[in-house]
Amino acid sequence: MNVKVDNIxxxxxxxxxxxxxxxxxxxxxxxxxxxxxxxxxxxxxxxxGLLDKPDSGNLYFDDIAINFKCQSKxxxxxxxxxxxxxxxxxxxxxxxxxxxxxxxxxxxDKNKFNSSLFDRLIEIFDIKELLGKQSDVLSGGEKQRVAxxxxxxxxxxxxxxxxxxxxxxxxxAKYMMELxxxxxxxxxxxxxxxxxxxxxxxxxxxxxxxDEVK
Amino acid sequence: MGLIVKNSxxxxxxxxxxxxxxIIGIIIGITVYLVANVYGDALIYYYKKMxxxxxxxxxxxxxxxxxxxxxxxxxxxxxxxxxxxxRYATMELHIADEEINFTVFGSIIGVTLDFHNYHLPSLDSTxxxxxxxxxxxxxxxxxxxxxxxxxxxxHSSFAKLLFGNSNPLGQHITIGxxxxxxxxxxxxxxxxxxxxxxxxxxxDALNLRYSDISFTDTPTxxxxxxxxxNTTNIDYVDYFDIDATIITFRNxxxxxxxxxxxxxxYKVTRxxxxxxxxxxxxxxxxxxVDIINLIVLVMMFxxxxxxxxxLIFSFKERLPEIGIKKALGGSNGDILLQFFIENxxxxxxxxxxxxxxxxxxxxxxxxxxxxxxxSSILGHLTWDRxxxxxxxxxxxxxxxxxxxxxxxxxxxxxxxxxxx
Numbered sequence: 001m002n003v004k005v006d007n008i009x010x011x012x013x014x015x016x017x018x019x020x021x022x023x024x025x026x027x028x029x030x031x032x033x034x035x036x037x038x039x040x041x042x043x044x045x046x047x048x049g050l051l052d053k054p055d056s057g058n059l060y061f062d063d064i065a066i067n068f069k070c071q072s073k074x075x076x077x078x079x080x081x082x083x084x085x086x087x088x089x090x091x092x093x094x095x096x097x098x099x100x101x102x103x104x105x106x107x108x109d110k111n112k113f114n115s116s117l118f119d120r121l122i123e124i125f126d127i128k129e130l131l132g133k134q135s136d137v138l139s140g141g142e143k144q145r146v147a148x149x150x151x152x153x154x155x156x157x158x159x160x161x162x163x164x165x166x167x168x169x170x171x172x173a174k175y176m177m178e179l180x181x182x183x184x185x186x187x188x189x190x191x192x193x194x195x196x197x198x199x200x201x202x203x204x205x206x207x208x209x210x211d212e213v214k
Numbered sequence: 215m216g217l218i219v220k221n222s223x224x225x226x227x228x229x230x231x232x233x234x235x236x237i238i239g240i241i242i243g244i245t246v247y248l249v250a251n252v253y254g255d256a257l258i259y260y261y262k263k264m265x266x267x268x269x270x271x272x273x274x275x276x277x278x279x280x281x282x283x284x285x286x287x288x289x290x291x292x293x294x295x296x297x298x299x300x301r302y303a304t305m306e307l308h309i310a311d312e313e314i315n316f317t318v319f320g321s322i323i324g325v326t327l328d329f330h331n332y333h334l335p336s337l338d339s340t341x342x343x344x345x346x347x348x349x350x351x352x353x354x355x356x357x358x359x360x361x362x363x364x365x366x367x368x369h370s371s372f373a374k375l376l377f378g379n380s381n382p383l384g385q386h387i388t389i390g391x392x393x394x395x396x397x398x399x400x401x402x403x404x405x406x407x408x409x410x411x412x413x414x415x416x417x418d419a420l421n422l423r424y425s426d427i428s429f430t431d432t433p434t435x436x437x438x439x440x441x442x443x444n445t446t447n448i449d450y451v452d453y454f455d456i457d458a459t460i461i462t463f464r465n466x467x468x469x470x471x472x473x474x475x476x477x478x479x480y481k482v483t484r485x486x487x488x489x490x491x492x493x494x495x496x497x498x499x500x501x502x503v504d505i506i507n508l509i510v511l512v513m514m515f516x517x518x519x520x521x522x523x524x525l526i527f528s529f530k531e532r533l534p535e536i537g538i539k540k541a542l543g544g545s546n547g548d549i550l551l552q553f554f555i556e557n558x559x560x561x562x563x564x565x566x567x568x569x570x571x572x573x574x575x576x577x578x579x580x581x582x583x584x585x586x587x588x589s590s591i592l593g594h595l596t597w598d599r600x601x602x603x604x605x606x607x608x609x610x611x612x613x614x615x616x617x618x619x620x621x622x623x624x625x626x627x628x629x630x631x632x633x634x
Contacts, residue, residue: 051541051627072545079543090538090631094228099221106221107543150542 001157008057028188035210049160083151087163089143093136141172161193237564239517244568254503255594261495351405518614525618537631553619561611
């Protein structure tokens with residue numbers, strides 16, 4: 001899925017965070033968004049992920065404009081087309097790893113569950129042994145791998161990653177980047193990742209660097 | 215839906231304290247509701263059965279003493295032993311011309327402590343007087359009251375015990391206890407009444423005979439006759455009886471008319487037909503049950519309110535969960551549905567526990583209160599008595615859980631995802 005950001009503006013109270021931001025992210029690319037803290041990269045990511053709405057401007061998925069007013073359609077889009085990997089994992093602590101991975105199917109057509117994809121993701125992220133464990137006993141790296149599995153299990157067209165390596169040590173972070181890159185390459189999915197590190201630039205097909213808006 | 219239900223249950227398990235507190239409130243409410251209502255129904259039925267033997271054409275009169283009568287009674291006994299007396303006075307009746315006159319006097323049979331005359335005008339040929347009939351002598355009259363004569367009327371069995379075959383009319387008796395007379399006043403017997411079942415039962419139970427009645431038999435002996443009894447040396451009679459007059463009418467409609475007259479014209483406070491006895495007991499029971507239901511309602515409201523408060527507080531910790539679910543594609547409706555299911559599960563589980571506890575109490579403890587058989591109590595455990603609390607419980611939890619849930623889902627996703 002290609003994504004087009006067209007003149008998007010966003011302010012919080014008096015602070016302008018995004019001002020006429022434009023970008024195009026082509027289908028099946030691993031796209032990096034970089035910038036210093038507070039530059040608005042997470043805000044942009046939230047808008048692309050339909051978690052937040054812009055003050056003005058348009059967002060296009062495969063050249064179709066997104067209507068931010070219809071909450072139920074946005075929810076449908078988030079569930080069916082977008083996968084999220086957050087820096088803080090956002091797993092449900094009292095649910096098991098398996099239950100966390102299956103959470104998206106609470107809102108999706110059960111036929112969309114692909115058992116072979118499930119098996120492959122379990123293998124790629126090496127979490128088979130963790131399936132029965134409660135997620136709050138996992139390490140940071142394990143949590144992030146579970147979060148990634150949950151994001152990808154619905155086979156989303158677009159994967160939004162908000163600094164997924166931020167809480168990981170360098171080995172785990174690199175491993176995560178490799179896995180995402182592999183997923184992007186073989187599954188032909190678009191991945192947009194926000195990061196403030198230059199360490200992983202080589203993984204990205206394209207990078208957008210934010211100029212801080214004053 | 216299956217996943218949502220499963221998820222709801224696991225979330226309820228996760229928030230144990232909130233779940234437990236709410237469920238305890240519901241359990242208490244539902245248990246009290248069930249026990250009060252089913253037991254109330256059983257009690258009403260029990261009363262109905264109890265008065266079935268009482269002819270539907272009859273009036274039962276049990277007049278409460280007026281304050282004035284109480285004072286007269288107290289004075290009569292010089293303040294002693296008044297506690298032995300039931301607060302009801304005996305009501306006797308006699309026939310005068312074409313009217314029925316009710317004479318109320320103190321609870322010592324035949325002693326004219328005080329009396330009031332009531333009458334039912336011209337219901338001649340519509341009634342039968344069942345008890346007690348004036349067998350001989352005369353009834354009390356206004357002169358007895360005005361002149362405060364020491365006159366008395368006694369039952370025929372007592373007359374026979376006391377005077378044998380001699381004519382009791384004109385004889386004198388004294389009122390007292392086995393340990394001595396209460397005062398020295400002598401009362402002249404002016405009339406003899408037919409025996410009431412109570413009198414006959416008393417005599418039969420004590421197996422009273424002229425020769426073997428002991429002065430010190432027992433303080434509960436209602437009738438005392440000294441050992442050296444002879445017909446010319448009567449010391450005193452002690453008789454405590456709660457008596458009631460029953461008048462049976464040939465037409466049922468006359469019962470209502472008589473009741474109306476007694477209650478409203480003569481302000482007799484305790485005059486009953488079978489229906490009115492039953493109705494009064496039923497209404498009293500219903501009133502108690504209504505009060506209990508009101509308390510239950512307040513309890514359920516409080517329980518619901520605390521659920522709301524707990525939910526509002528726990529929502530802060532549940533905001534990330536809401537955010538995650540929204541990010542994973544859950545719409546506001548989906549999230550609300552989840553909370554709805556959680557609250558239904560809470561209400562349902564609490565209600566089921568409450569019902570089980572209620573049935574347990576009804577089958578174990580309630581029968582001992584009024585000796586009502588378990589089967590009779592459970593016979594009143596109807597579907598509506600089960601479905602109503604179930605619905606009440608679910609309505610409480612869903613109604614009180616809705617606003618906090620709505621507040622939760624209206625939160626901005628980005629901000630709630632940052633709660634973790």
